[in-house]
Amino acid sequence: QSVLTQPPSASGTPGQRVTISCSGSSSNIGSNTVNWYQQLPGTAPKLLIYSNNYRPTGVPDRFSGSKSGTSASLAISGLQSGDEADYYCAAWDDGLNGQVFGGGTKLTVL
Amino acid sequence: QPQLQESGPGLVKPSETLSLTCTVSGGSISSDSHYWGWIRQRPGKGLEWIGNIYYSGSTYYSPSLKSRVTISVDPSKNQFSLKLSSVTAADTAVYYCASLSMTVVAFDYWGQGTLVTVSS
Numbered sequence: 001q002s003v004l005t006q007p008p009s010a011s012g013t014p015g016q017r018v019t020i021s022c023s024g025s026s027s028n029i030g031s032n033t034v035n036w037y038q039q040l041p042g043t044a045p046k047l048l049i050y051s052n053n054y055r056p057t058g059v060p061d062r063f064s065g066s067k068s069g070t071s072a073s074l075a076i077s078g079l080q081s082g083d084e085a086d087y088y089c090a091a092w093d094d095g096l097n098g099q100v101f102g103g104g105t106k107l108t109v110l
Numbered sequence: 111q112p113q114l115q116e117s118g119p120g121l122v123k124p125s126e127t128l129s130l131t132c133t134v135s136g137g138s139i140s141s142d143s144h145y146w147g148w149i150r151q152r153p154g155k156g157l158e159w160i161g162n163i164y165y166s167g168s169t170y171y172s173p174s175l176k177s178r179v180t181i182s183v184d185p186s187k188n189q190f191s192l193k194l195s196s197v198t199a200a201d202t203a204v205y206y207c208a209s210l211s212m213t214v215v216a217f218d219y220w221g222q223g224t225l226v227t228v229s230s
Contacts, residue, residue, distance in 0.1 A: 002156060035216040037157070044206055044223050045149075045157065050216040088157055092215050098172050099147070099159040099210075099217075 003028060004089050004102035011108040017077040020105045022089030024070050028100055032092040034072040036065055039086040039104075048087070049074060081109045112137030114207050114221035122201075122228050128194040132207030132221060139188045140165040145210040146190045147217060148181060150203040158203075162210055163190055197228045 005023040012018040022034065036049035047056050049065035052072065062078045072091075076083055089102040118130035132146070139146060148160040161171040163181045171179050175194070183190040194201060204225050208217040 033215060035214070037217070044220040045217070046220065047216055047218050050211075050214040050218075054214070056218070086156075090157075090216075096173055098170055099162070101157040101159060104156040 002103040003093060003096070003100035004091065006087075006089060006102035006105045008103065009106045009108065011110055012076075012079045013110050014079055014081065016079045017075060018079060018107065019076075020074045020087050020089075020107070022072045022074070022102050024072075024091060024100075026070060027095040028070075028091040028093040029067065029072055030070040031094055034065065034067050035090045036063075036072075036074045037088045037090065039088065041085070045088065076107070079109055083107060084109050112209055112219050114209065114219060116205060116207050116221045116224040118224065118226070120225060120227060122197055122226060123230050124198055124228055125196055128192070128197050128201060128226055128228070130192045130205055130207075130224065130226070132190050132192075134188045134190075134209075137209075139183065139190065140185045143212055145170075145212060146183065147208050147210045148192045149206045149208060149217070151206070151223070152200075152203045160192065160194075160205075199228050202226065202228045 033051045037045040038048040039045040052067040053065040064075045086104045093100045113135045122128045145162040147162040163169045178195045180193040204223040206223045208220040211218045
């Protein structure tokens with residue numbers, strides 16, 4: 001059981017916009033920033049969004065993040081087949097004094 | 111940008127200690143802007159944070175693993191290490207090392223991961 005809650009799956013067609021939610025609590029998302037990681041099949045995770053809504057160099061602006069209260073969302077616009085991956089949200093948890101991850105969302109491009 | 115590489119045995123017997131090392135290249139482990147962490151992923155499952163260490167030796171551990179985990183750092187070799195004691199089949203996973211940016215509190219660079227199987 002992950003501390004942060006994500007839907008197990010999401011899907012969309014090429015060109016579509018999809019969003020993935022991440023729900024937490026006051027000790028994690030409510031008081032700290034949220035990061036998102038993309039894990040392509042068979043590879044290591046890669047930082048996709050940091051500090052709620054910032055993209056590392058090289059990440060397309062099709063990816064965006066937002067946070068409100070104890071929840072966060074990742075939006076992917078102009079969906080491409082190469083976006084098929086697992087997506088994880090993460091945040092620091094003040095109560096656990098450690099990093100917590102969501103259970104991951106498997107994105108399928110139909 | 112730093113590159114990270116995990117190394118260690120791919121097979122560990124139950125009740126023994128899992129030991130992995132992460133070698134950092136292209137950057138200094140003594141950086142004052144990064145912690146260094148271990149994350150694992152059981153087969154078909156999500157990411158699980160194990161712990162972080164600063165070059166000074168300061169550590170943070172996952173409460174669920176704290177009693178069995180030791181993370182250490184060797185600045186002279188630009189390496190940090192993970193030891194997980196009393197392993198069981200439930201510890202079979204891909205183990206990743208990663209750098210944790212203190213500026214944004216995010217794992218910004220990751221190793222490729224190494225599969226460790228616990229089996230007799």
